[in-house]
Amino acid sequence: MRIVVLSGGIGGAKFLAGVRAHARTLGAEVTAVVNVGDDVRMHGLQICPDLDSVMYTLGGAHDPDRGWGRVGETWVVKEELAAYGVEPSWFGLGDKDTATHLVRTQMLNAGYPLSAVTAALCARWQPGVTLLPATDDRLETHVVVDVDDERRAIHFQEWWVRYRGDLPTHRFVFVGADNAKSAPGVLDAINAADVVLIAPSNPVVSIAPILAVGALRDAVASGPAPVVGVSPIIGTSPVRGMADKCLTAVGAEVSAAGVAGLYGSRSDGGVLDGWLVDSSDAGTEVAGVTTRAVPLWMTDEDATAAMVRHALELAGVNA
């Protein structure tokens, strides 16, 4: 069996750990197609937060308490950069992380595409899944906001990390999406998949930038594999992160139904066949989409693997 997962960073990484665990019981292959809209160049370093979150988490090197970055991280480089007075100073650039960014940036500058760089980094981390960026092309999420009474587009990281999303927010723009091609392997993986899962990642700033790659969205929407999404909202709150702020900014309801409405039914030009919602959201109805209510708290790997089993059952592909 072949499973493709569309994923953002931290929440997606946690979900993928469950996918990997369940896939092992099935002897299934897993390909993660990961958001690159958060990527940013800072201090000359190309930083890929979502790819790194997945890589570190599946490599067992993430910090489970802080949620992002490496366990046992230190901050000397960041403190020194601040002492030089260079901006931005608000970004959490760890020393271990810096080495990852140095390796990546040097490979990119040497001409390797991000997908090849990711594969090279994964040679160390052995995530147990094939990790692919949605695209090797520049695709950056910018956010149209009001800062100091002025309307500006800022990079997603500035919105997320510096301002914690706490600005009047008008819309999200996926710069470069119109010309972005899916990374090598992405379309093949989707077309060969037995099921495509959408991780309970932020629909607006993690999944939408993936689906903003036209050919990728078409492959998901029109491909042979059933598509099942997992709600990132339980009740009226995001499982983690700031999906509530993002949904509100795009005028969507902060609910499992609201997110499914954004994704839409495959029968109606959207991407979903099935939608997994939390038990507390039983009764959620989405036009043209089969819903199922199961526990969605990813409290541990077993609980997450059980979610995945339910998702595969909903897709009709479980072994």
Place this chain on the structure above:
Amino acid sequence: MRIVVLSGGIGGAKFLAGVRAHARTLGAEVTAVVNVGDDVRMHGLQICPDLDSVMYTLGGAHDPDRGWGRVGETWVVKEELAAYGVEPSWFGLGDKDTATHLVRTQMLNAGYPLSAVTAALCARWQPGVTLLPATDDRLETHVVVDVDDERRAIHFQEWWVRYRGDLPTHRFVFVGADNAKSAPGVLDAINAADVVLIAPSNPVVSIAPILAVGALRDAVASGPAPVVGVSPIIGTSPVRGMADKCLTAVGAEVSAAGVAGLYGSRSDGGVLDGWLVDSSDAGTEVAGVTTRAVPLWMTDEDATAAMVRHALELAGVNA
């Protein structure tokens, strides 16, 4: 009074601390013209060991025990790069240092010349002297050696750090020197100087690459200011570093006289008017050069400042 010092890294930095101390008693301005032949790009970072040694030492941030780099340095980035298996792994890349290199590399990549970058970094370190690279152009010291029975040219850092100079060594090549222009301010400083001092740095790989910049050498050799050098050799040993290996490689005697012979007398196309040797080398004679024997061990800043006073006296310019 205006003092120009030609300097390499660690030994030159120590000497410059003495120059600065003595200059303060005179109200004199000091300009350090620093070797860039050791500079190297590693892991995508532009590293300037000699400029940094001077900057950190005069900024009070150097590690006096290790001799190079920052006090309280940590090595997370280096260990992580090694864990990724990326080469070179033999270079001592500290975390604090990494931040300096990131700031420098980003400014260079943005188009600023090294001299402007150095000035920007010095805004933090306040070295109390004007720090100038010999050139903003690429000038790299390579070393022609035998490795595994094969003759190859390797970067100076590989020769120095990786092999500790312990290879059959044939010659040093200053790649780019033919086309290198002196950095902005260098010629003006030399032409306006009351005295030019040559620090007790390695003559072959620290001072020679500075003088390999044609216009710079001409300004020193033909300028109005007297030129006094300080021997880096006491007896038959270098004050620090591997000047003995370098001198032997170029066929020069490992002695104060041997080094002065390399520099040559200004009356004969060389760069020296005066040559300060250690008390134990009293009696050293160099054709066309006035020698003087004084204690040359830079045991502390006072001892070094006293050397500088002797050098200025020898130049006939002391207040």
